[in-house]
Amino acid sequence: MKHDTATSDTPDRKPSRIQLENRKRILDAALGLFSSQGFRGTTLDQIADACGMHKPNLIYYFESKEAIHIALLNSLMAEWLSPLEAMDPDGDPLEEMLRYIRRKMEMSREFPRESRLFANEIVQGAPRMLPHLESTLKPLFDKQCGIVNRWMHEGKLTQMHPAHLIFSIWAVTQHYADFEAQIAVLLPGDTKRARGAETFVEDMFRKLLTP
Amino acid sequence: MKHDTATSDTPDRKPSRIQLENRKRILDAALGLFSSQGFRGTTLDQIADACGMHKPNLIYYFESKEAIHIALLNSLMAEWLSPLEAMDPDGDPLEEMLRYIRRKMEMSREFPRESRLFANEIVQGAPRMLPHLESTLKPLFDKQCGIVNRWMHEGKLTQMHPAHLIFSIWAVTQHYADFEAQIAVLLPGDTKRARGAETFVEDMFRKLLTP
């Protein structure tokens, strides 16, 4: 008979305050480590150290190391996609696109760990995220591509392939988080860098999208 | 007394044909595995299997697993940077830029493993590549930024921050290799995809760079 734990799948009562808090501590520590060392490069002991717990305690709150990774990806996915979701079909097309781009740059600056976590996962073939991409991202992506496409046909934006446009926005904005190590070498002088990047990217896409 | 091996640092005679061949086999297998699973996610046994050798044989040719990784990064770096190096200060500015972009797209399509190997390394903070970035990439990058900058001041290209321009070229072109798993989900229909991406990216930067 299996011991009853916080990860039991029997119809649990609502998780206690301690459970919610400790789960959050674990996920936060795991985010830092997984994003900078990858899944395989991170050990349970490292996660435990980083959040001041002991290894078996992690397994008390999550079934396995992989369960931590999956919980992390799932819990961050919605937030990560919220800017795309927020694109308003009734807004001004150019302003909506630039607002989206600005929000993506802001997230790249404010949440580089999240960006790198997803980058790590996708570069390695998205082994634990493919179903999620199919079921969650794909429908949203198709919908927003449709909106952008309509804007283009109405002459409000330069005509181009909407999917590739969105790819290029993702590529450029996330590049600043994902490849920060390289950028820091090539463009020292931390202070102005973020602002320089943000005005560059906004100007670039404004010029590109203005019909 | 240490055994004399192919990795000995005593003044070796030139490596035999077998050595060259086996080193290449190992590096090729390692490229496939490191690029799709990361350094920590790849085991020596996997590499050995992939090239039909036994584990201790790898250590005969390379001091350690890390030495394989470093040798791989070093041996690919020059090739990876050759398109940037090939930018001709005396050529037509717009054509030179577009040629560079086309070559980067081509490499993303033909050498996705290399792209992902570097992506993995840099996302994780470039632990084994930072010195190389400082010593090799940085000077080249600064030089080519200077060229681009001159072109802009001569009115041959749209004025913008040359470093960020190059970042955006890297971001967009390498995105197609590094995030292929995601793109395959969002834009199925393998056949036209590569061509679509290439015309999109070229058109995008042509519009952006044309003064």
Add this chain to the structure above:
DNA sequence: TCGTCACTTTACCAACTGGTAAAAAAATTC
């Protein structure tokens, strides 16, 4: 043909790593 050197294979190991068992300690409930 013999000896030397380059290369390969087998057997092995110590450290690490994900995970478990179970006792101890807190917290909560009655």
Add this chain to the structure above:
DNA sequence: GAATTTTTTTACCAGTTGGTAAAGTGACGA
């Protein structure tokens, strides 16, 4: 405040992994 449940800690284990020791095999020149 005793009983019970939840959470933490200690001790441990089996499988994996990077790497070594050393014997074995083959090639090649004298």
